[in-house]
Amino acid sequence: MRRKTKEVDIIVEIGVEGEINTGDRVLDHLLTALFFYMQEKANVKAKWDLRHHLWEDLAITLGEELRGKIKGKKIARFGNAIMPMDDALVLVAVDISRPYLNLELDFKESEEGFELTLVREFLWALARTLNATIHVKQLSGVNAHHVIEAAFKGLGVALRKALEESERLESTKGVL
Numbered sequence: 406m407r408r409k410t411k412e413v414d415i416i417v418e419i420g421v422e423g424e425i426n427t428g429d430r431v432l433d434h435l436l437t438a439l440f441f442y443m444q445e446k447a448n449v450k451a452k453w454d455l456r457h458h459l460w461e462d463l464a465i466t467l468g469e470e471l472r473g474k475i476k477g478k479k480i481a482r483f484g485n486a487i488m489p490m491d492d493a494l495v496l497v498a499v500d501i502s503r504p505y506l507n508l509e510l511d512f513k514e515s516e517e518g519f520e521l522t523l524v525r526e527f528l529w530a531l532a533r534t535l536n537a538t539i540h541v542k543q544l545s546g547v548n549a550h551h552v553i554e555a556a557f558k559g560l561g562v563a564l565r566k567a568l569e570e571s572e573r574l575e576s577t578k579g580v581l
Contacts, residue, residue: 406470412458415451417466419474423448429459431518435557436463442561443568457526464527468534475501475568482575484566488559493546497559499567500538502581509542510556512549519549524556536581537567 408415415427425436428451440447453459485498495510506529510521532539541560546552574581 406466406473408462408466408469410462412455413451413453413462415453415459415463415466416449417463417470418448419445419470421448422446425449427451427459427463428453429456429518432460432463432523435554438554439557439561439564442558443565445565456523460523461526461530464530465534468531468537471535471564471568479571479574481567481569481571482581484563484568486559486562486566487544488555488562490555490558491546491551492548493551493555494544495546495552495555495559496540496542496544497556497563498538498540499560499563501535501567502576503538504533504536505538506532507538507540507542510552511543512552513547514549516548516550519553521549521553524553528560 406417425433425447427433427449436449451459451463480501482501483499487494487496508525508528510524528539528541531537541556543552
């Protein structure tokens, strides 16, 4: 999937051997964890003007890529994880049906590049584009790096579970 605007030029390919190179070392680190815990190979490349645009548009591109992969398939729909990382403990739950984001992160120790506003933009753009309800709730932790990385690892596990094929349509309404 490619997204090209006046602000970004982003490629996200899932299930393809490649590299993760966005030009933002923090985002590369978090995407590496996300795809590892999704148990997916990925190829990600990006050119951008502002970090805000990179994080938001990359999540839009990722959401479009994931939607394409599940189109016409029955999926498990729900996934969740409670992810520990040192001082951090983060709960992540996903329902692939309609867009919503509940993000409850509040860390005491900042670390260069690990910014809550960028995480919020990434997750909200992913939720909108994938049509997913995403809850991320910090249960404990003080270090920004640990809390945010635990959230991305948990998101990887939750997405892996939610995107698994299912024998039935997971909806009492008959549609997602």
